[in-house]
Amino acid sequence: MSLNESAENYLETILILSQKLPVVRSVDIANELNFKKSSVSTAMKNLRENHYITVTEAGFIYLTDTGKEVAEMIYERHKILSSWLKQLGVSEEIALEDACKIEHVISKESFEAIKKLIAIKKG
Template sequence: MEISKREEEYLETIYILHKNKGIIRVKDIAKMMRVKPPSVVDALKKLNEKGLVEYEKYDRILLTEKGKEIAETTYSKHLLLTQFFIDILGIPPEIAEHDACQFEHYVSEITVQRIREFAQFIQEQCPYVLKQFIKEKLAENQKK
Protein backbone atom coordinates (compact mmCIF):
# COMPACT_ATOMS: atom_id res chain seq x y z
CA MET A 1 0.00 0.00 0.00
CA GLU A 2 1.34 3.40 -1.00
CA ILE A 3 0.85 6.28 1.40
CA SER A 4 1.84 9.86 0.76
CA LYS A 5 4.13 11.98 2.88
CA ARG A 6 1.11 14.08 3.82
CA GLU A 7 -0.80 11.00 4.97
CA GLU A 8 2.24 10.07 7.09
CA GLU A 9 2.05 13.54 8.65
CA TYR A 10 -1.62 13.02 9.51
CA LEU A 11 -0.90 9.64 11.09
CA GLU A 12 1.97 11.09 13.11
CA THR A 13 -0.19 14.02 14.26
CA ILE A 14 -2.98 11.66 15.35
CA TYR A 15 -0.41 9.55 17.19
CA ILE A 16 1.07 12.57 19.02
CA LEU A 17 -2.37 13.92 19.94
CA HIS A 18 -3.41 10.52 21.25
CA LYS A 19 -0.23 10.28 23.34
CA ASN A 20 -0.67 13.78 24.76
CA LYS A 21 -4.44 14.17 25.05
CA GLY A 22 -6.02 10.76 24.62
CA ILE A 23 -8.99 12.14 22.70
CA ILE A 24 -8.44 13.24 19.13
CA ARG A 25 -10.70 15.79 17.47
CA VAL A 26 -10.72 17.13 13.93
CA LYS A 27 -10.14 20.68 15.20
CA ASP A 28 -7.04 19.56 17.16
CA ILE A 29 -5.55 17.91 14.07
CA ALA A 30 -6.37 21.01 12.01
CA LYS A 31 -4.73 23.31 14.54
CA MET A 32 -1.59 21.20 14.88
CA MET A 33 -1.16 20.80 11.12
CA ARG A 34 -2.25 24.38 10.30
CA VAL A 35 -4.97 23.28 7.90
CA LYS A 36 -8.74 23.78 7.73
CA PRO A 37 -11.07 21.17 9.31
CA PRO A 38 -12.57 20.12 5.94
CA SER A 39 -9.06 19.16 4.78
CA VAL A 40 -8.68 17.00 7.90
CA VAL A 41 -12.03 15.31 7.25
CA ASP A 42 -11.00 14.54 3.64
CA ALA A 43 -7.68 13.09 4.82
CA LEU A 44 -9.38 11.01 7.53
CA LYS A 45 -11.79 9.56 4.97
CA LYS A 46 -8.87 8.52 2.75
CA LEU A 47 -6.93 7.09 5.69
CA ASN A 48 -10.07 5.22 6.77
CA GLU A 49 -10.45 3.74 3.28
CA LYS A 50 -6.83 2.57 3.43
CA GLY A 51 -7.44 0.92 6.80
CA LEU A 52 -5.06 3.21 8.68
CA VAL A 53 -7.60 4.97 10.91
CA GLU A 54 -11.05 4.27 12.27
CA TYR A 55 -13.13 7.36 11.60
CA GLU A 56 -16.84 8.09 11.56
CA LYS A 57 -18.14 11.65 11.33
CA TYR A 58 -18.77 13.09 14.83
CA ASP A 59 -17.21 10.00 16.39
CA ARG A 60 -13.82 9.11 17.76
CA ILE A 61 -10.66 8.97 15.64
CA LEU A 62 -8.40 5.99 16.23
CA LEU A 63 -5.32 4.60 14.54
CA THR A 64 -5.54 1.01 13.38
CA GLU A 65 -2.60 -1.29 14.15
CA LYS A 66 -1.12 -0.58 10.69
CA GLY A 67 -1.72 3.17 11.08
CA LYS A 68 -0.11 3.13 14.52
CA GLU A 69 2.90 1.23 13.18
CA ILE A 70 3.47 3.83 10.43
CA ALA A 71 2.94 6.71 12.89
CA GLU A 72 5.36 5.26 15.46
CA THR A 73 8.03 4.72 12.80
CA THR A 74 7.64 8.27 11.52
CA TYR A 75 7.63 9.74 15.03
CA SER A 76 10.72 7.79 16.09
CA LYS A 77 12.54 9.11 13.00
CA HIS A 78 11.44 12.59 13.98
CA LEU A 79 12.80 12.26 17.52
CA LEU A 80 16.10 10.74 16.36
CA LEU A 81 16.66 13.39 13.69
CA THR A 82 15.77 16.24 16.03
CA GLN A 83 18.24 15.00 18.66
CA PHE A 84 20.91 14.34 16.02
CA PHE A 85 20.55 17.84 14.61
CA ILE A 86 20.72 19.41 18.09
CA ASP A 87 23.25 17.16 19.87
CA ILE A 88 25.61 16.25 17.04
CA LEU A 89 25.30 19.09 14.54
CA GLY A 90 24.61 21.91 16.99
CA ILE A 91 21.49 23.13 15.18
CA PRO A 92 19.24 25.41 17.29
CA PRO A 93 16.24 23.41 18.62
CA GLU A 94 13.51 25.27 16.74
CA ILE A 95 15.33 24.81 13.41
CA ALA A 96 16.18 21.19 14.25
CA GLU A 97 12.51 20.49 15.01
CA HIS A 98 11.37 22.02 11.71
CA ASP A 99 14.05 20.29 9.65
CA ALA A 100 13.39 16.91 11.28
CA CYS A 101 9.70 17.28 10.44
CA GLN A 102 10.61 17.76 6.77
CA PHE A 103 13.39 15.19 6.60
CA GLU A 104 11.61 12.33 8.43
CA HIS A 105 9.30 11.66 5.48
CA TYR A 106 12.09 11.26 2.95
CA VAL A 107 14.81 9.34 4.77
CA SER A 108 15.11 5.56 4.47
CA GLU A 109 15.31 3.17 7.39
CA ILE A 110 18.93 2.30 6.61
CA THR A 111 19.88 5.99 6.78
CA VAL A 112 18.04 6.38 10.09
CA GLN A 113 19.88 3.36 11.46
CA ARG A 114 23.26 4.72 10.33
CA ILE A 115 22.51 8.12 11.88
CA ARG A 116 21.61 6.36 15.14
CA GLU A 117 24.82 4.31 15.02
CA PHE A 118 26.96 7.31 14.10
CA ALA A 119 25.50 9.43 16.90
CA GLN A 120 26.15 6.68 19.42
CA PHE A 121 29.69 6.16 18.10
CA ILE A 122 30.65 9.83 18.13
CA GLN A 123 29.18 10.37 21.60
CA GLU A 124 31.05 7.38 23.01
CA GLN A 125 34.36 7.56 21.12
CA CYS A 126 34.89 11.30 20.64
CA PRO A 127 32.98 13.15 23.36
CA TYR A 128 35.61 15.89 23.67
CA VAL A 129 35.72 16.56 19.90
CA LEU A 130 31.92 16.61 19.81
CA LYS A 131 31.76 19.08 22.72
CA GLN A 132 34.26 21.36 20.96
CA PHE A 133 32.32 21.21 17.70
CA ILE A 134 29.02 22.03 19.45
CA LYS A 135 30.67 24.85 21.42
CA GLU A 136 31.94 26.42 18.17
CA LYS A 137 28.54 26.06 16.49
CA LEU A 138 26.74 27.63 19.45
CA ALA A 139 29.20 30.55 19.35
CA GLU A 140 28.55 30.97 15.61
CA ASN A 141 24.78 30.90 16.17
CA GLN A 142 25.02 33.60 18.84
CA LYS A 143 26.94 35.89 16.46
CA LYS A 144 24.14 35.72 13.87
Protein backbone atom coordinates in the same frame (compact mmCIF):
# COMPACT_ATOMS: atom_id res chain seq x y z
CA MET B 1 -1.00 2.03 -0.53
CA SER B 2 2.21 3.99 -0.43
CA LEU B 3 1.80 6.94 1.91
CA ASN B 4 2.79 10.45 0.96
CA GLU B 5 4.39 12.96 3.31
CA SER B 6 1.06 14.57 4.13
CA ALA B 7 -0.55 11.26 5.16
CA GLU B 8 2.49 10.39 7.28
CA ASN B 9 2.25 13.79 8.99
CA TYR B 10 -1.42 13.21 9.77
CA LEU B 11 -0.68 9.80 11.29
CA GLU B 12 2.19 11.23 13.34
CA THR B 13 -0.05 14.06 14.56
CA ILE B 14 -2.79 11.60 15.58
CA LEU B 15 -0.20 9.60 17.54
CA ILE B 16 1.15 12.69 19.32
CA LEU B 17 -2.34 14.00 20.10
CA SER B 18 -3.46 10.58 21.38
CA GLN B 19 -0.66 10.79 23.95
CA LYS B 20 -1.92 14.20 25.16
CA LEU B 21 -5.70 13.96 24.82
CA PRO B 22 -8.28 11.41 25.99
CA VAL B 23 -9.66 11.23 22.42
CA VAL B 24 -8.59 12.71 19.08
CA ARG B 25 -11.06 14.42 16.76
CA SER B 26 -10.65 16.09 13.37
CA VAL B 27 -10.93 19.51 15.00
CA ASP B 28 -7.97 18.66 17.27
CA ILE B 29 -5.87 17.73 14.24
CA ALA B 30 -6.95 20.88 12.38
CA ASN B 31 -6.01 23.03 15.38
CA GLU B 32 -2.67 21.28 15.89
CA LEU B 33 -1.64 21.61 12.24
CA ASN B 34 -3.38 24.94 11.65
CA PHE B 35 -5.33 23.42 8.73
CA LYS B 36 -8.93 23.90 7.66
CA LYS B 37 -11.28 21.30 9.08
CA SER B 38 -12.43 20.44 5.54
CA SER B 39 -8.86 19.54 4.53
CA VAL B 40 -8.48 17.36 7.60
CA SER B 41 -11.84 15.67 6.95
CA THR B 42 -10.76 14.74 3.42
CA ALA B 43 -7.46 13.36 4.70
CA MET B 44 -9.21 11.37 7.44
CA LYS B 45 -11.55 9.86 4.86
CA ASN B 46 -8.57 8.71 2.80
CA LEU B 47 -6.75 7.31 5.83
CA ARG B 48 -9.91 5.51 6.96
CA GLU B 49 -10.55 4.03 3.50
CA ASN B 50 -6.98 2.74 3.43
CA HIS B 51 -7.28 1.22 6.93
CA TYR B 52 -4.80 3.47 8.74
CA ILE B 53 -7.42 4.86 11.12
CA THR B 54 -10.88 4.10 12.41
CA VAL B 55 -13.44 6.78 13.20
CA THR B 56 -16.27 6.18 15.65
CA GLU B 57 -19.79 7.53 15.19
CA ALA B 58 -18.88 10.20 17.75
CA GLY B 59 -15.98 11.29 15.53
CA PHE B 60 -13.18 9.88 17.67
CA ILE B 61 -10.14 8.91 15.60
CA TYR B 62 -7.98 5.90 16.42
CA LEU B 63 -4.94 4.53 14.66
CA THR B 64 -5.20 0.96 13.39
CA ASP B 65 -2.23 -1.32 13.99
CA THR B 66 -0.91 -0.42 10.54
CA GLY B 67 -1.48 3.29 11.12
CA LYS B 68 0.22 3.13 14.51
CA GLU B 69 3.22 1.33 13.02
CA VAL B 70 3.69 4.07 10.41
CA ALA B 71 3.10 6.86 12.93
CA GLU B 72 5.59 5.43 15.42
CA MET B 73 8.23 5.00 12.70
CA ILE B 74 7.84 8.61 11.54
CA TYR B 75 7.77 9.95 15.10
CA GLU B 76 10.91 7.99 16.03
CA ARG B 77 12.67 9.40 12.97
CA HIS B 78 11.54 12.91 13.90
CA LYS B 79 12.79 12.66 17.48
CA ILE B 80 16.13 11.10 16.60
CA LEU B 81 16.87 13.32 13.60
CA SER B 82 15.97 16.55 15.44
CA SER B 83 18.07 15.49 18.43
CA TRP B 84 21.00 14.61 16.17
CA LEU B 85 20.79 17.93 14.31
CA LYS B 86 20.73 19.83 17.63
CA GLN B 87 23.82 17.86 18.76
CA LEU B 88 25.52 19.04 15.58
CA GLY B 89 24.87 22.64 16.62
CA VAL B 90 21.74 23.36 14.58
CA SER B 91 19.27 25.66 16.34
CA GLU B 92 16.23 23.92 17.79
CA GLU B 93 13.81 25.67 15.43
CA ILE B 94 15.76 24.69 12.30
CA ALA B 95 16.48 21.18 13.63
CA LEU B 96 12.76 20.56 14.12
CA GLU B 97 11.87 21.94 10.68
CA ASP B 98 14.59 19.97 8.91
CA ALA B 99 13.84 16.75 10.81
CA CYS B 100 10.22 17.07 9.68
CA LYS B 101 11.36 17.19 6.06
CA ILE B 102 14.07 14.51 6.30
CA GLU B 103 11.95 11.97 8.21
CA HIS B 104 9.83 11.32 5.12
CA VAL B 105 12.58 10.81 2.56
CA ILE B 106 15.49 9.22 4.40
CA SER B 107 16.12 5.57 3.57
CA LYS B 108 15.82 2.95 6.27
CA GLU B 109 19.53 2.15 5.80
CA SER B 110 20.66 5.77 6.32
CA PHE B 111 18.35 6.25 9.30
CA GLU B 112 19.63 3.07 10.96
CA ALA B 113 23.22 4.25 10.41
CA ILE B 114 22.44 7.58 12.12
CA LYS B 115 20.73 5.73 14.98
CA LYS B 116 23.77 3.48 15.38
CA LEU B 117 26.13 6.48 15.36
CA ILE B 118 24.10 8.22 18.06
CA ALA B 119 24.05 5.04 20.18
CA ILE B 120 27.84 4.73 19.89
CA LYS B 121 28.34 8.35 20.97
CA LYS B 122 26.02 7.86 23.98
CA GLY B 123 27.66 4.56 24.95
